Amino acid sequence: MPIFDQGYQHWNGEMRGLTWRWLAITQHGVRAGLQNRYVRMLLLAAWSPALALAAMLSIWGLLERKSDLIKPIIQSLAFLSRQMIASPKDYRLQVWTLSYDYFLLIELRLSMLLILLIGPNLISQDVRLNALPLYFSRPLRRLDYFLGKLGIITTFLAMVIVAPCIIAYVLGLLCSLDITIVRDTWRLLVSSVAYGLIVSISAGLLVLALSSLSRNSRYIALFWLGIWIVSGLTAASLEEAYSKQIARESYRAAEMEPPQHHLIRLMGSSQVNDFEQRMLEAQAHDWRPLISYIDNLSRLRQALLGSNQAWESLAKLHPIPDRSRFLLMFRGPSYPWYWSAFVLLGLFGLSACVLHFQVKSLDRLK
Amino acid sequence: MQTLFQLDDITKSYGAVTALNQLTLTVPIGAVGLLGPNGSGKTTMIRTLLGLIPVNQGTGQVLGLDIATEQLEIRRRIGFAPEEECLFPQVDGVGFVTYAGELVGMSHKDALQRSHEVLDYVGLGEARYRKVESYSTGMKQRLKLASAIVHDPKLLILDEPTNGMDPAGRDDILELARDLSHNKGMSLLFSSHLLPDVEAVCEHIVVLGAGKLLTQGRIEELKQAHGQWYDVRLKADPSMFADRLRSLGCTIDLRDDVLRVKLPENESQQMIWKLAAQQREQIRYLRPQRSTLEEVFLHALEKP
Numbered sequence: 001m002p003i004f005d006q007g008y009q010h011w012n013g014e015m016r017g018l019t020w021r022w023l024a025i026t027q028h029g030v031r032a033g034l035q036n037r038y039v040r041m042l043l044l045a046a047w048s049p050a051l052a053l054a055a056m057l058s059i060w061g062l063l064e065r066k067s068d069l070i071k072p073i074i075q076s077l078a079f080l081s082r083q084m085i086a087s088p089k090d091y092r093l094q095v096w097t098l099s100y101d102y103f104l105l106i107e108l109r110l111s112m113l114l115i116l117l118i119g120p121n122l123i124s125q126d127v128r129l130n131a132l133p134l135y136f137s138r139p140l141r142r143l144d145y146f147l148g149k150l151g152i153i154t155t156f157l158a159m160v161i162v163a164p165c166i167i168a169y170v171l172g173l174l175c176s177l178d179i180t181i182v183r184d185t186w187r188l189l190v191s192s193v194a195y196g197l198i199v200s201i202s203a204g205l206l207v208l209a210l211s212s213l214s215r216n217s218r219y220i221a222l223f224w225l226g227i228w229i230v231s232g233l234t235a236a237s238l239e240e241a242y243s244k245q246i247a248r249e250s251y252r253a254a255e256m257e258p259p260q261h262h263l264i265r266l267m268g269s270s271q272v273n274d275f276e277q278r279m280l281e282a283q284a285h286d287w288r289p290l291i292s293y294i295d296n297l298s299r300l301r302q303a304l305l306g307s308n309q310a311w312e313s314l315a316k317l318h319p320i321p322d323r324s325r326f327l328l329m330f331r332g333p334s335y336p337w338y339w340s341a342f343v344l345l346g347l348f349g350l351s352a353c354v355l356h357f358q359v360k361s362l363d364r365l366k
Numbered sequence: 367m368q369t370l371f372q373l374d375d376i377t378k379s380y381g382a383v384t385a386l387n388q389l390t391l392t393v394p395i396g397a398v399g400l401l402g403p404n405g406s407g408k409t410t411m412i413r414t415l416l417g418l419i420p421v422n423q424g425t426g427q428v429l430g431l432d433i434a435t436e437q438l439e440i441r442r443r444i445g446f447a448p449e450e451e452c453l454f455p456q457v458d459g460v461g462f463v464t465y466a467g468e469l470v471g472m473s474h475k476d477a478l479q480r481s482h483e484v485l486d487y488v489g490l491g492e493a494r495y496r497k498v499e500s501y502s503t504g505m506k507q508r509l510k511l512a513s514a515i516v517h518d519p520k521l522l523i524l525d526e527p528t529n530g531m532d533p534a535g536r537d538d539i540l541e542l543a544r545d546l547s548h549n550k551g552m553s554l555l556f557s558s559h560l561l562p563d564v565e566a567v568c569e570h571i572v573v574l575g576a577g578k579l580l581t582q583g584r585i586e587e588l589k590q591a592h593g594q595w596y597d598v599r600l601k602a603d604p605s606m607f608a609d610r611l612r613s614l615g616c617t618i619d620l621r622d623d624v625l626r627v628k629l630p631e632n633e634s635q636q637m638i639w640k641l642a643a644q645q646r647e648q649i650r651y652l653r654p655q656r657s658t659l660e661e662v663f664l665h666a667l668e669k670p
Binding site (some may be wrong): 007008009010011012013014015016017018021024025027028032035121125126128129130131132133134135136137138139140141 | 416418437438439441442446448450451452453454455456457465466468469470471472473474476480483484487513515517518545546550551
């Protein structure tokens with residue numbers, strides 16, 4: 001019998017402690033994920049906005065130092081107000097905040113795509129190939145299994161959110177050669193890392209819960225798209241309808257009959273001002289963005305970074321009549337951030353319940 | 367006698383169904399066959415030993431560790447190959463076994479080195495870099511065995527390891543199980559419906575029925591000699607010889623060409639030799655009658 005040629009040797013090596021057992025699942029999942037070329041391409045694509053962020057922070061640093069290197073591109077910064085160009089240090093926090101805000105806005109979309117590629121298979125594939133007995137017959141708890149799987153999502157999202165934030169921060173710091181940047185902006189770095197963790201845990205647990213619901217990962221991918229895109233479209237439609245309702249109220253306040261179409265385009269200047277004021281007031285207690293999953297994550301991002309305050313600060317560079325329009329164009333929703341936190345917490349609890357009931361130990365397995 | 371595991375008054379119910387019913391047993395180290403009809407509680411007992419399911423009552427120890435409080439330590443010392451086909455997805459043979467080792471707590475380097483060793487041992491050295499999804503049933507069984515022994519467990523549990531396998535593959539698995547348990551000092555719990563498989567590998571059996579222990583012991587002892595009963599095979603037609611034995615007070619049961627003879631009290635097998643000499647019959651074999659494992663098993667099931 002050739003199969004005994006090598007013989008069997010006993011093994012007396014060291015075992016790792018039980019605390020980090022979940023790490024094996026994460027390491028294995030990340031290695032498997034990186035074998036997917038679409039994942040690798042998406043990771044590369046997700047680093048492009050990071051380059052833009054690093055470039056913006058570096059340019060601002062050079063502008064603050066009034067470096068000669070900035071002269072060739074100073075013309076391309078004409079879209080900024082003269083006041084900002086003249087005294088860039090005064091607007092450092094706002095520029096850094098909004099640069100991070102835009103970067104994280106784009107990365108959120110890319111993260112959703114990354115989760116779409118990685119997430120659906122995480123548990124459903126184990127259920128489909130009956131791998132759960134292989135996990136649970138080893139010294140692993142269900143918590144270790146979930147932590148390991150969540151770690152896969154967290155690692156990938158850290159690659160596209162947390163790591164670029166830190167690298168761009170260091171580059172911006174090096175280009176400005178001004179240590180006071182740390183004093184002014186350390187909160188941004190902490191907020192970005194915290195935001196990355198919030199997205200990882202919230203979206204990771206949600207996709208894990210979805211992944212446990214079916215053996216077919218295509219259904220889960222569709223479900224994920226539904227949560228991401230359909231909830232976003234629904235919220236956007238409701239917000240659009242709400243803005244039209246406010247526009248009609250502006251017409252009625254001016255004792256005019258609102259037109260059937262082009263409500264906002266046909267407004268006179270006084271009505272526009274009234275409409276903008278009403279919209280800004282409405283945004284402070286508009287619940288409609290809560291329907292959208294990524295709008296909730298965005299609201300937390302704005303609250304963590306303080307981007308609404310940054311926009312309000314920049315609005316002061318505009319004449320008073322234009323400020324409302326400026327804020328309406330750029331500032332995000334201003335309803336209390338903890339509304340979104342409650343929605344995300346609710347989804348977190350729901351996901352945890354689904355996982356608890358769907359992924360039992362071998363007690364319920366065949 | 368060193369104890370492999372012991373269960374004391376274990377009861378496990380799934381709703382109205384009682385899978386284990388006040389099960390109490392002590393099993394010595396070595397190769398142990400776990401027998402029982404479908405629904406007898408074999409799989410539930412294995413899960414109880416692994417600490418995978420909470421029991422309704424009772425206590426137990428595996429390798430000296432408490433099944434209620436030291437489940438993770440028990441699972442670290444046990445290798446388990448489940449009955450069902452189960453795979454870690456998207457890996458080759460080496461990746462599969464390495465991952466199994468890492469899950470138990472081995473470092474990646476140790477697990478990788480060890481996976482090459484055990485894959486060679488189970489005869490999958492040539493296929494180690496093939497995706498496991500492309501393996502045949504026999505190869506998957508050997509892969510499961512390799513992943514169960516990668517960390518060199520003290521106890522190996524094989525749940526129906528030869529199910530659905532061709533004869534050659536079955537022989538390979540049985541030989542591996544026998545080699546591990548008899549030559550490598552690894553205790554074995556071998557659950558199977560196939561009595562010849564259990565007999566080929568194990569020296570001790572536990573028979574369960576309806577969640578209770580029906581019988582247990584060393585196979586050689588259970589297949590005990592039946593007092594005055596002997597099996598006799600002759601070269602010629604045995605019918606005349608059978609008639610002569612009856613006339614001397616023996617009870618005869620003719621099975622094909624084998625005479626099953628019960629001698630009268632106070633007689634020994636010399637009586638048969640003498641009669642054969644007188645009758646000029648050639649005896650091909652004469653041996654005390656022993657139960658087969660199948661008879662032991664069926665007898666255990668018939669017990670009230």
